[in-house]
Amino acid sequence: MTTAGDIINQALKDVGVIGSGEAASGEDVVDALDALNQMIGQWLVLPTFLPKPPFLLTLVTNPGDELNLPPVYDSALRYSLGERLLTVFSRPNRPDILAYAAQARKVVKRSNLTIPDSVMPDPVLYGRRYSVYCDEVK
Amino acid sequence: MRTKLPFVGPSYQARSLNADAQRTLNCYVELDNASPRAPVALYGTPGTVPRATFPTGPVRAGVKEGAYTWWVAGSTVYRMDGSYQPLAIGQIATGAGEVGIASNGAQILLVDGVGGWLIDVAASALTKITDPEFPNGVTRAAYQDSFFLVAGDGTGKFYINEKPNDGSQWNGLDFASAEGSPDRTIGIISDHREVWLFGELTAEVWSNTGNADFPFQRSGNVFLEHGCGAAGTVAKADNTVFWLGADDKGAGIIWRADGYTPLRISTHAIERAIAGYARIDDAFAFTYQQEGHIFYVLTFPAAGATWCYDAATQLWHERAWRNPDNGQLGRWRPNCHVFANGEHLVGDFETGGVYALDLDAYTDAGAPILRQRRTGSSEALQQRMFFSSLQVDMETGVGLDDGHGAAPLLMLRYSSDGGHTWSPERVASIGGAGQYGARAKFNRLGSGRNRVWEISMTDPVKFAVFGAVVDGEVGTA
Numbered sequence: 294m295t296t297a298g299d300i301i302n303q304a305l306k307d308v309g310v311i312g313s314g315e316a317a318s319g320e321d322v323v324d325a326l327d328a329l330n331q332m333i334g335q336w337l338v339l340p341t342f343l344p345k346p347p348f349l350l351t352l353v354t355n356p357g358d359e360l361n362l363p364p365v366y367d368s369a370l371r372y373s374l375g376e377r378l379l380t381v382f383s384r385p386n387r388p389d390i391l392a393y394a395a396q397a398r399k400v401v402k403r404s405n406l407t408i409p410d411s412v413m414p415d416p417v418l419y420g421r422r423y424s425v426y427c428d429e430v431k
Numbered sequence: 432m433r434t435k436l437p438f439v440g441p442s443y444q445a446r447s448l449n450a451d452a453q454r455t456l457n458c459y460v461e462l463d464n465a466s467p468r469a470p471v472a473l474y475g476t477p478g479t480v481p482r483a484t485f486p487t488g489p490v491r492a493g494v495k496e497g498a499y500t501w502w503v504a505g506s507t508v509y510r511m512d513g514s515y516q517p518l519a520i521g522q523i524a525t526g527a528g529e530v531g532i533a534s535n536g537a538q539i540l541l542v543d544g545v546g547g548w549l550i551d552v553a554a555s556a557l558t559k560i561t562d563p564e565f566p567n568g569v570t571r572a573a574y575q576d577s578f579f580l581v582a583g584d585g586t587g588k589f590y591i592n593e594k595p596n597d598g599s600q601w602n603g604l605d606f607a608s609a610e611g612s613p614d615r616t617i618g619i620i621s622d623h624r625e626v627w628l629f630g631e632l633t634a635e636v637w638s639n640t641g642n643a644d645f646p647f648q649r650s651g652n653v654f655l656e657h658g659c660g661a662a663g664t665v666a667k668a669d670n671t672v673f674w675l676g677a678d679d680k681g682a683g684i685i686w687r688a689d690g691y692t693p694l695r696i697s698t699h700a701i702e703r704a705i706a707g708y709a710r711i712d713d714a715f716a717f718t719y720q721q722e723g724h725i726f727y728v729l730t731f732p733a734a735g736a737t738w739c740y741d742a743a744t745q746l747w748h749e750r751a752w753r754n755p756d757n758g759q760l761g762r763w764r765p766n767c768h769v770f771a772n773g774e775h776l777v778g779d780f781e782t783g784g785v786y787a788l789d790l791d792a793y794t795d796a797g798a799p800i801l802r803q804r805r806t807g808s809s810e811a812l813q814q815r816m817f818f819s820s821l822q823v824d825m826e827t828g829v830g831l832d833d834g835h836g837a838a839p840l841l842m843l844r845y846s847s848d849g850g851h852t853w854s855p856e857r858v859a860s861i862g863g864a865g866q867y868g869a870r871a872k873f874n875r876l877g878s879g880r881n882r883v884w885e886i887s888m889t890d891p892v893k894f895a896v897f898g899a900v901v902d903g904e905v906g907t908a
Contacts, residue, residue: 309817309904312845312877314855382878383815383908 295367298356301325304374307390310382321382322356328377329353329370341402365404369397438806438823438884438899439471441746442738443700451700452850452883454805455748456760458894459724459741468897469824475802475894476739476750477721478792479764482776483515483785490778490785492530493769494539497552500771501539503530504783508541508550508557513772515785521557523548529663529715531572533579538598540579544570547581549598564603566590571662575621576639576646582619582628583662589619589628591647607647609635611654618662622672625650627688629659632678636691657686657693663715669725669742675705675714683711685729685740696740701747708734717768719775721790730762732780737763753889755798764795793836793891802894805885808849815906818876823859823886826895828867838863839890841871847879861892878906 301322305311310321317325330352336342343350349361360366372394379387421430439460445451458473487505494501502509502517506526509517523530524545531542539550546567547560568584577595582588587609593602609616609628618629626637626647634655640648659665660677667673669687676684676693683705685697697705705711708731716729725742728750737750750763765777765786775788786796794800810816823841830839840858847854854877862869888894 306875309819309875310878312818312854313875314857315877383906384817384878385904385907 294359294361295364296356297326297329297353297358297360298322300360300367300370300374301329301356303371304378307371307375308378308382308384308387310378310384324381325374325378326353326356328381329374332370332373332377341405342398344405345407363404365401368393369401372397432904433900433902436806436809436821436884436899436901438804439473439896440807441698441744442749443698443747443807444704445700446703447849448851448883449808449849449881451807452805452846453807454803454885456803457748457750457800458802458804458896459726459739459748460744460746461724462744471897473804473894473896474790475793475800476748477775477788477790478800478891479777479786479795480789480792481784481796482774482787483511483517485509485517485783485785486519487526488783489527489780490766490783491528492532492541493767493776493778493785494532494534495769495771496534496536496539499552499555500769500776501550501552502769502778502785503532503541504778508548510550510555511785518555520550520555521548523557529570531570531581531583533572533574535574535577535579535596535598537596540572540574540581540598542569542572542581544568544583547598558599560599560601562599562601565601566606571617571619573619573621573626575624575626578646580619580621580626580647582616585615587613587616587630589616589626591645605645607637607645609633609637609649611635611649612658614658618659618665618674620665620667620672622667623670627665627672629662629665629674631660632658634658634674653691655688655691655693657684661712661714663713664729666716666718666727668718668720668727673716673718673727673740675711675716675729685727687727687742696745698747701738704736704738705731708736710734715766717765719768719770719788721775721788728763728765728768730766730780732762735761751801752795753799753801760801793893799835799889799891801887801889803885803887804896805850806883808881808883810881811905813880814908815878815880816882816903817878817906818882818901818903820872820874820902821876821884822873822900823871823896824898824900825861825871826893827862827869827871828865829861829893829895830863830866830890831892832864836891839888839892842887843873844885844887845876845879846883846885847877847881849881850883853885861888 375390376394442455443453485504491503525543541548569581570583573580578591588606590606593600612633614630614632636650636653637647638650657676660675660682664675672688686693727740730737751760766780769776844853859871
């Protein structure tokens with residue numbers, strides 16, 4: 294399972310705060326974890342960001358915490374966090390990260406979308422016809 | 432944004448690394464103002480190629496006279512011919528420590544603090560000076576105007592032999608005292624037919640007046656208020672005299688004489704390093720010139736450090752030998768230097784090895800040489816900088832045909848805090864033999880406000896660095 298630390302490290306690399314093979318400093322990790330939790334906090338009140346059971350979106354306490362989320366969340370978290378880290382680390386704008394983040398969030402929302410089942414009157418199910426003119430089953 | 436990075440420079444580690452963390456190890460700067468491509472370049476220092484091995488070590492002193500070079504290794508004195516065949520010709524009393532050596536053309540005088548010996552060059556014979564009036568405690572020797580001059584017996588005196596061109600006869604009255612100051616005379620050297628006498632606190636210059644009783648006399652009012660911290664560091668090159676200084680105000684400045692005025696050539700960074708050594712009185716130096724670079728090589732044996740000043744650029748670099756068994760760096764192995772047979776011959780400080788310094792050799796007698804360049808901190812008004820790539824501008828395609836060095840690698844580390852903590856090491860290929868288009872490029876290099884770059888190489892291949900190009904952006908705060 295992906296941990297919060299994995300997401301943070303990937304986002305810090307995307308933004309260019311750390312280089313490949315480099316580990317983030319403790320301060321950078323704390324800042325990134327705060328940004329991640331603020332973002333998750335906002336997602337928690339948006340129904341389209343809530344995963345279907347048994348998955349659960351929750352705030353993160355430690356970077357080592359595993360995320361109980363389907364894999365589709367990984368890149369949404371990574372790039373959306375990267376978006377926020379641009380501000381945290383005073384990075385000039387990175388349109389590529391913004392575009393990836395928006396795209397990844399769209400995919401998450403689509404994956405969470407539930408199309409309601411249509412509700413039909415019982416008789417329709419037994420070979421009779423519904424008349425749209427008189428709104429009756431004949 | 433892509434910019435050229437000031438990458439080449441000397442060793443200079445300031446009291447605060449944040450101010451300056453530069454290190455130049457086993458490579459030296461060459462200036463070429465006529466080259467728009469590379470006005471400054473960094474070249475690897477010479478490797479050592481074994482030429483001979485004496486059965487005894489360390490190699491303590493050497494001199495060229497006649498068709499031979501003459502060496503003291505351990506307590507044995509050797510003659511070595513042009514094909515590097517050694518011949519033992521006798522023994523002196525001590526087996527370690529510095530040996531004063533000087534030649535008058537026909538005789539070579541050796542002094543070791545216990546006695547004096549003469550090599551008869553024509554006969555290749557070593558004899559002890561048995562004249563009871565020879566000042567046995569002297570440790571330094573020089574030659575000028577048919578006289579041997581010796582000093583360093585713990586007094587303020589220096590002595591000369593009784594009759595010109597005969598180092599075997601000494602008269603107890605043929606001495607003089609450098610008495611401008613009551614300090615002990617520890618070092619002596621003849622330069623431009625003048626004798627420089629270095630005391631612990633002051634120095635004097637004497638010249639030959641032709642006086643029949645005692646020909647040497649102090650030159651007018653020439654008196655230097657800077658003495659010498661280590662007798663072995665007095666060396667001449669570039670038409671002047673160099674030494675590690677000491678006086679009643681402090682110690683640890685390296686001087687070169689500008690006329691009779693000491694000119695400080697050490698930097699605060701080197702003086703800081705020297706101040707950190709437990710002892711400096713054991714330091715010694717030799718000089719040599721290779722491809723127009725006149726090097727003053729200063730070694731601190733107890734501290735295990737070697738510093739090198741290049742008179743051509745007036746810049747310092749460090750030299751070190753990397754122990755292949757444990758990877759630790761220590762003093763550079765050469766202990767003394769003789770230019771003979773068109774080669775720079777150096778003697779090993781531990782073993783009986785004699786090596787040639789060769790700029791086209793890339794190992795220390797087979798052991799890898801660690802070359803390293805660490806830049807100063809680069810910053811952009813203390814805003815965070817984001818680095819996407821760094822390409823070290825260097826000669827590539829220098830790999831060997833096979834074996835170690837066939838696929839040479841350049842290692843990179845960087846620090847974002849001025850040199851206090853470092854990233855993990857990365858490697859990039861600098862190209863096998865003939866792959867001149869190879870690029871030593873590193874990607875995704877993180878961010879920081881005080882960025883220091885460090886490249887290292889241990890492969891036995893040519894090392895020539897001209898600069899670096901960095902791709903990066905300055906953040907907004």
